[in-house]
Amino acid sequence: MKYAFRKIELKKRYPLQISRGLISGSTNLYVLIDDEACVGIGEAAPGSGAETAEICEQQLQEYLKDRDIISSPTEAWGDARSSGVAMCAWAAVDIAIWDLLAQRSKQPLFQLLGLPEPSVPTSITIGIMSPDLVRDRIPEILYRTNAKNLKIKLGNPEGIEADKAMYAEVQRTIQNFDVSLRVDANGGWSLFDAIVMIKWLADRQCEYVEQPLKPEDDDQLPNLYRNRALPIFVDESCNFSSDVAKLSGCVDGVNVKLMKCGGITEAVRIVATARAHGLQTMIGCMGESSISIAAGASIGALFDYIDLDAHLNLEPDPADGLSLINGVVSVSGRFGHGGYLIC
Incomplete structure (x- = not known):
C-alpha cells in the first residue's frame, strides 16, 4: 500500500464572516492510497489538533508507518484517535479508505x-x-x-x-x-x-x-x-x-x-x-x-x-x-x- 500527499490552496469566492471571525480560504491536505489496482482519495481541512496542512501530513506520515488500515476502517479510526491523530487529519485517510473500498467493489460509495x-x-x-x-x-x-x-x-x-x-x-x-x-x-x-x-x-x-x-x-x-x-x-x-x-x-x-x-x-x-x-x-x-x-x-x-x-x-x-x-x-x-x- 502506497500513500501520497498533496497540499492545495483553496480560495473562497466570497470570504465567509461568522461570529468568530473571517475565513477567506485554507490550504488543505489530500491523501491518496494506492493499492496498485485502485487509488482512493480523501481530504483534510485543517482544524482542531492540526491547524495546518503540514501538521496534518506530519501526523499521518508518522501514524501510517507499517499499519494495516484497510481491513477495518472502524478499528483504524479508533486506533488513530487513541494515538492522538487529529480527527480533521484522519478524515482524509478515512475518506480515502472508503473511496478505495468502493472502487475495489466496482460500486459508487453510496451503493x-x-x-x-x-x-x-x-x-x-x-x-x-x-x-x-x-x-x-x-x-x-x-x-x-x-x-x-x-x-x-x-x-x-x-x-x-x-x-x-x-x-x-x-x-x-x-x-x-x-x-x-x-x-x-x-x-x-x-x-x-x-x-x-x-x-x-x-x-x-x-x-x-x-x-x-x-x-x-x-x-x-x-x-x-x-x-x-x-x-x-x-x-x-x-x-x-x-x-x-x-x-x-x-x-x-x-x-x-x-x-x-x-x-x-x-x-x-x-x-x-x-x-x-x-x-x-x-x-x-x-x-x-x-x-x-x-x-x-x-x-x-x-x-x-x-x-x-x-x-x-x-x-x-x-x-x-x-x-x-x-x-x-x-x-x-x-x-x-x-x-x-x-x-
Missing part, C-alpha cells in the same frame, strides 16, 4: 453502504454581512446555484440588532425567490439573546436555529430548549457519537461534519446514535473542496438536512465529480465517492 442517492437539497451558507451587501450578493448566489435553502450566519459581534437588520434584509431580498431560511449563530449569542432571537425568528419564516450558544455554555441548553419556538441544532457541541447522549432532551438535532468526527466511519455511528435518542441529523462541512463534499454527499441519504456547499464558494474548486441538480448535491455515479482532482 456500497446500502444507501440511495441523496435527495435533500443543500443549504447555501450566507456569511454575516451588511444589509447593503445582502442586496448585492444574495441574488447572484441564488441565480448561480438555484439554491432552495439559505443558511444565514448570525451572531454578529455588533449585537442582535445587527442580526435582525441583516435577516430582515435577506427576507426582503428573497421575496421573488422560492427559498427557505435557516440560521446558524455559531455560538455568538448569550442565553438571553438566544431566547429573544429564536422567538423573533420564529415569526419570520426561519426553519431552525443552529448552535445558538457557545459549546462551553451547553449547561444552559435545557433552559433554552424548554420553551423554544424553533427547533435547535448543535454543531460545535457535538463532535463524536459519545457526545450525543448528553444532548438528548436539550436539542432537536445534531450537525455532523466529517472534519470534526474523523470521516465517514464515525459519521455513520453518530447518525445511528442520534436516531436512537430521537434526534434529527444534519451533515455540514468546513472549508472543503469537491473531494470531501463527495464523501459527505455519498452518505447524504442518512440526513434530514444537508449543508454541503463549501465547494460552491471556491474559486476555483480543485476537484470535480459533483453536480447541483434542483438544489441537491448529486454524486456522479463513478466508482468510489466520485470526487477527483483536476489540478
